[in-house]
Amino acid sequence: MQTTMTDAPASYLNQATSGAGAMKKIVVLGATSGIALEVQRQLAGRRCELLLVARSAERLTELQADLSIRGAQKVLAYAADLSAVQHHAAIVDFVRRQFADFDTVLLAYGSMQDQKNSEASVDVMLEELRVNFVSACAILSLFAADLEQRRTGCIAAITSVAGDRGRRSNYVYGSAKGALSLFLQGLRSRLHPAGVRVITIKPGPVQTAMTDRMANAARFADTELVARDIVRALERRSPDVVYTPKMWRYVMTAVEHIPEVIFKRLAF
Template identity: 40%
Template sequence: MTTIAPAAGRRLRLVVLGGTSGIAEATARLYAAEGAEILLVGRQEDRLAAIATDLKVRGAARAETAVADLAAPTDAAAALAGFAATLGGIDHILVAYGILGDQAKATRDPAAAERIITVNFNSAAAWCLAAANLLEAQGHGSLVVLGSVAGDRGRRQNFVYGAAKAGLAALVEGIAHRFAAKGPRAVLVKPGPTITPMTEGMVRKGFTWAKPEDVAAVVRRAADKGGPVVYAPWFWRYIMLIIRFLPAPIFNRLDI
């Protein structure tokens, strides 16, 4: 299903929840090149302002900012309504924030595990559900959510983070099903390891590591067309297919 395009003569209006993330910034640059109107939401006021200035240079018709703690939404529906008022409406919503957390700490400290789940699932779910209601009420638009290949199968290295992303995947797929034949679309984009501040300190080598720009291109396409689940880059669909179907005796011998 393809999203209904903005009316002739009207620019695309994008809200980015998590506007300072590496993938979000790269995606916003693609929208800016199209002359879109963009609202960036996040906690880092100075960083948001710097990105907004850059987006205007790159062609954005407007680039606004809003400071909010996305991980602790008090009323996501009211907040989205405010964002819509700022732009005069919303066409695309990108949910792009999250934390990786420390798996070793999360297995020992319930508070650390709760933080990973709260940020990556609980709060994201609140924003997604509010976005779904807004888009369904207006009868058009796209909700694109950044998930992770980590949600495809629990692995010892990151199963708390993976569990949160798995829950988010089920939610977004359910929203996509809810939207069937109604006009709006919902898409979960599952990146593999990506070179962003979130993965700073890891050994980031090899063909499986993507640049933010590579993932951004997938995100931008997903807002307009394609299925409800998209992998970024594409080959992760097949890597994770193999991992999901490995028999437990073999899987348990792998240090992944």
């Protein structure tokens, strides 16, 4: 594990802010994700302070330099494998010591294995559930306790439209994301009396490394558009559930209403 820190060049410190509101100090879990990269660029443009967590110390160092140049007031980094629950206490301890009074946590890491591999190997399936669901619940619980005690802040996590209905082609990934959405729903209710917001972000297919091997990837949503929806929700601390691009709310409402007797026959 490695910890590093940079400050933005002084020339940026005089730029006008663009109204970050209550959102000033953001912790990003999975800072090297394609979606997170674009979110971080947009937050840097708003002169936010960022604390980035991801596996690669090398990529974190590059990101610190890039985001500082783009206007971030401060960029801290912590290299760790977020899917390894035994690292979580140290991550949260670092955040509390070096980034006290953080107000926002965005969970962006995740893995999408080929469904066929999960069907062929219970180990692969369990790993998929561990990365996308178990470890996410574990680290969010630690951040939730901190924010609940301080009675402030916002937790946002990227799940997926794939979690809205179990499909033949990706139900292991989908069930992990669906379970995470359910966890967030309960967490939202628990934290409501403390004034802590919980936002569930459900993207449709997006053009990132996760999807670039897919045949129709060129038709997937652009990270810039998806990041804009995410940043808007973080700024407003609402809505509770964000579909991005927005049309996916209507698509998934329609998908959810297909009778099971028909749905189980659909080969997608």
